[in-house]
Amino acid sequence: MTADVFIFWFLSILTVVSALSVVLMTNPIYSALSLAMTMVSVAAIFVTLQAYFLAGVQLIVYAGAVMVLFVMVLMLFDLKNELQAFSRGKFTGAIKIAAVGILAGLIVGAVGSFMLAAGTSAPTNPDVSTSADATRALSEHLFFNHVFGFEALGVLLLVIAVGTVALSRSKGGTHAKH
Amino acid sequence: MPSTSFLTEISVNHYLILSAILFSIGMAGVLLRRNIIVLFMSIELMLNAVNISFVAFSQYFGKVDGQVMVFFVMTIAAAEAAVGLALAVSIFKRFKEVNIRFFEHLKG
Numbered sequence: 001m002t003a004d005v006f007i008f009w010f011l012s013i014l015t016v017v018s019a020l021s022v023v024l025m026t027n028p029i030y031s032a033l034s035l036a037m038t039m040v041s042v043a044a045i046f047v048t049l050q051a052y053f054l055a056g057v058q059l060i061v062y063a064g065a066v067m068v069l070f071v072m073v074l075m076l077f078d079l080k081n082e083l084q085a086f087s088r089g090k091f092t093g094a095i096k097i098a099a100v101g102i103l104a105g106l107i108v109g110a111v112g113s114f115m116l117a118a119g120t121s122a123p124t125n126p127d128v129s130t131s132a133d134a135t136r137a138l139s140e141h142l143f144f145n146h147v148f149g150f151e152a153l154g155v156l157l158l159v160i161a162v163g164t165v166a167l168s169r170s171k172g173g174t175h176a177k178h
Numbered sequence: 179m180p181s182t183s184f185l186t187e188i189s190v191n192h193y194l195i196l197s198a199i200l201f202s203i204g205m206a207g208v209l210l211r212r213n214i215i216v217l218f219m220s221i222e223l224m225l226n227a228v229n230i231s232f233v234a235f236s237q238y239f240g241k242v243d244g245q246v247m248v249f250f251v252m253t254i255a256a257a258e259a260a261v262g263l264a265l266a267v268s269i270f271k272r273f274k275e276v277n278i279r280f281f282e283h284l285k286g
Binding site for chain 2: 002004005008009012015016019020022023028031032035038039042045046049050051053054057058061062065066069070073074076077086087093096097099100101103104107108111112134137138141142145146149153156157160161163164167168
């Protein structure tokens with residue numbers, strides 16, 4: 001068993017366990033901590049897939065900014081352990097879990113049956129061997145081929161920032177008394 | 179004797195199956211939990227699962243299109259979290275609770 005294999009299994013088990021604890025913890029602050037753990041291990045998975053720049057962006061954007069947003073909002077709310085953390089109804093709950101299980105089985109079965117025949121040797125691009133080369137190839141592709149989407153995302157972020165500030169300043173949400 | 183090569187040879191399938199498991203956990207969270215914050219966390223889990231499979235395919239085919247798509251997904255996810263949490267704050271201001279059963283009062 002080589003180091004790559006061990007790292008993959010370690011990271012995947014860590015990711016799945018912390019993702020499960022996001023869903024199963026009844027205290028939301030523990031869910032947020034588990035989510036941060038999941039983000040960090042997903043960033044490590046990106047490193048094993050040789051997407052070094054994306055791993056850095058994942059750490060900064062998700063494990064940094066988005067998690068700070070979640071934890072700030074949780075601190076605003078001052079939540080204790082919830083009495084009604086999960087949805088009510090044994091029967092509907094069983095149906096929901098069964099639906100999730102069927103979806104997981106479908107995806108895993110499809111991947112296992114169709115992709116295993118394709119072989120395990122991945123045709124890796126030879127000129128993305130080092131991290132600087134990979135980042136250069138990514139940035140050239142982003143700014144040459146997808147520059148319109150990039151600019152559109154900039155406009156979208158501006159709209160979202162204005163909308164978020166307007167939404168959080170309005171008194172009483174949509175029930176505002178004029 | 180069953181082959182143990184799936185344990186010792188990591189292919190793109192392993193990453194895809196990991197992505198499917200993460201996506202299903204996130205979907206279970208969206209369906210089963212009642213707290214709006216935990217719901218958003220589960221949505222982030224699902225988006226991360228999709229990101230893993232994008233990057234796995236990108237590395238498998240040796241193209242960077244998948245990684246560019248991951249950039250876009252991350253931006254949209256951050257925007258979605260910001261708007262969703264602002265909505266949660268406005269719900270909490272009125273009802274002192276963030277359970278999703280109060281979302282029916284938003285209509286009108």
